Amino acid sequence: MPADALQQADPVCSYGMQPNWDIKDPQMPQEPAFFDHFQEWPDGYVRFIYSSDERKAQRHLSGWAMRNTNNHHGHILKKSCLGVVVCAGACALPGGSRLQLRPAICDKARLKQHKKSCPSCHSALELIPCRGHSGYPVTNFWQLDGNAIFFQAKGVHDHPRPESKSETEARRSAIKRQMASFYQPQKKRIREPEAEEDQDSSGHFSHIPPLENHEEFDIITDTSFLVPGQPCPSFPNSGEATCDLATFQGDKMPPFQKSPNPRIYLPRPPCSYELAGPGYTNSSPYSTLHKDATSIPADTDWVHLNALPYNVSSHSSYEKTFDFTSRQHGWTPALGISGLGERTDHGQFQAVASLPYYNPELPCRYLTTAPPGAPALQTVITTTSQVSCQAYQPPALKHSDNVQEVKRLSGCNCAPGDTQMSVCPEALSPPATVTRAASPLGPLPLKIPGDCRAIRPTWAFPQESASSRTDGAESWDVCLSGLGRAISYSDRVGPIFSYNGEDF
DNA sequence: CACTGCGGGCGGA
């Protein structure tokens, strides 16, 4: 274990688990012995102390879309979570993923964003508000005191992660750079098939603009995210799909780069997708994704968290932290503990193994029951928006008392055609295996416990889990169960599917 | 143009 990891672990425990201070205390601890490693996705009632030298802390950054909130305390910066923007139609992207956009922080920009439609099904976009703090948005407090930046979070995010800002920015820049080299060559290829597709009433798809235009290019990528139930004329098969994506992201987005956010829901088996490999062959029905993936590039605004589980295996998943148990509602990322290293990873893995993911009876691989250690807080969300996702909703879902949850699950939800994927190490690890897993077993009835949320863990302390993750650490949430569950991982594992910010 | 931070002000608990 790297020294860094060790350093990180202890502080986390000390501050995260046993904080002896509160953001509102008149006097903060002086000269803390340890500084926590910056947590990009703090979740739960956690507290951290960052070094005043930590840039991200200085900027009060967070993976969550946090907006400034006036708390009438000049010395304490308060921010509240905006939630996540999803497709109101709850359409499932190929691969069963859902769009999870980062809400614009600016009210004006957010309104503008809301006017956009889902690139996949053209349904309206819906903002899932955060209600993780007693029905109110999760709040984060920041206070600079001496050489330390005190951070305190209140509430448990009850929604999927939006794309993190840092990731978005990183991806955009990377894409732009790569665009130049990748673009031209692909131009022709992309046009042919896609050109025919006219999904966008506005004509985005019908008209394939010069690839030089990044935005346009992004739009094209939209086609790659066809809803399973929809016809996919333009990408009938994967044969053509060469792994452009690999090329695309290859150098820029190393699969394992820290990527805080991506959550990948893997309702269906991942296509065998090889990021690194240039022409992989894919027989998967979803191969189109690959193809699409190839063209995916740039849209940073859209995040298909679930995107493609590519290379899940490549991660040597065993080692990755599959934190099925983790976090509150299952949306939270697993503890990816880059820093905690063996201890955590191992533990998590074991935990995972013990979980019935593969159990058909528990399609929602997230356990239905919260572990003892799980945070008691359960957001009671009676969101109005419901569901569109019912289309895919299995009967079992209906029983959910929490509409919101169900709806959200749709993310996990699977499209009708989802095949069940047994989640076992084997499946996740080797690409080949994954591919095999993808083989259609045929749609399975989706049974999702009413409270199909990820379970909260075995880890007794949310803080710990949160803290244990290093920033951007590789953490995975794998929701494999039958249909719906998702794998979310923080690593920059696979291609990140996003639509161009232009449209959204 | 969007993000960010600040602060006034309002209303509800």
Add this chain to the structure above:
DNA sequence: TCCGCCCGCAGTG
């Protein structure tokens, strides 16, 4: 009083 929230303003990139 506290809190959530809206709004506008200003600085920044």
